[in-house]
Amino acid sequence: MALGRYTEVARAANGDLIRAGRVAVLAAGTVDLVDLFADEAGEVPLSNPVATDLTGAWSAVAEAGLYDVAYPDGRIVRNVPILAPAGEAPEPGLSAGDISAVAPVTWDEETATIGVTTGTTAGTVAAGNHTHPGLTADQAAGTASVRTLGTGAQQAAAGSHSHGGLMTGSAMAVPDSEATDAAALLADFNALLAALRTRGIIT
Numbered sequence: 001m002a003l004g005r006y007t008e009v010a011r012a013a014n015g016d017l018i019r020a021g022r023v024a025v026l027a028a029g030t031v032d033l034v035d036l037f038a039d040e041a042g043e044v045p046l047s048n049p050v051a052t053d054l055t056g057a058w059s060a061v062a063e064a065g066l067y068d069v070a071y072p073d074g075r076i077v078r079n080v081p082i083l084a085p086a087g088e089a090p091e092p093g094l095s096a097g098d099i100s101a102v103a104p105v106t107w108d109e110e111t112a113t114i115g116v117t118t119g120t121t122a123g124t125v126a127a128g129n130h131t132h133p134g135l136t137a138d139q140a141a142g143t144a145s146v147r148t149l150g151t152g153a154q155q156a157a158a159g160s161h162s163h164g165g166l167m168t169g170s171a172m173a174v175p176d177s178e179a180t181d182a183a184a185l186l187a188d189f190n191a192l193l194a195a196l197r198t199r200g201i202i203t
Contacts, residue, residue: 002084003042007059010052012073017056022049024070037061
């Protein structure tokens with residue numbers, strides 16, 4: 001029989017410690033109390049339900065497997081695993097779920113090689129030298145594309161570039177307004193608009 005120890009600090013649903021309470025360990029999916037022990041050798045029986053101490057802590061040894069833990073406030077935590085120490089195999093007859101919860105991981109399992117199939121279909125992994133259809137050679141290789149200066153669609157504008165349609169005409173400079181009444185201010189404003197139209201900035 002592979003035994004394992006389970007230890008926890010019991011808390012109620014609201015988070016309060018369950019001090020000097022009693023916690024029951026049940027066979028998973030049942031209301032049956034299981035055999036518990038105080039020692040790892042399974043020679044000293046322990047009462048079930050188990051009493052918690054003044055800090056809410058409790059501990060018990062049981063056969064490795066899955067259990068339900070019932071607390072005094074009526075709450076039940078399902079499928080709590082009790083694990084066998086590393087190196088001890090589970091008892092024959094345990095379910096697949098029990099074995100996955102109990103069996104230790106061996107060195108070979110940790111260093112096992114995972115086979116990966118490369119290819120171009122949905123169920124395979126793209127190879128390291130895979131290229132994506134539709135990409136240019138520079139794009140696939142991650143080569144940067146440097147724009148030349150010019151006026152074409154694929155060229156960058158020079159710093160001295162001017163936008164067509166602006167400042168195509170000419171007009172005298174419009175002095176700052178020194179208007180002191182609404183009529184003079186209106187006249188200055190109209191003069192500014194006329195200059196902007198002459199320069200082609202507005203229509």
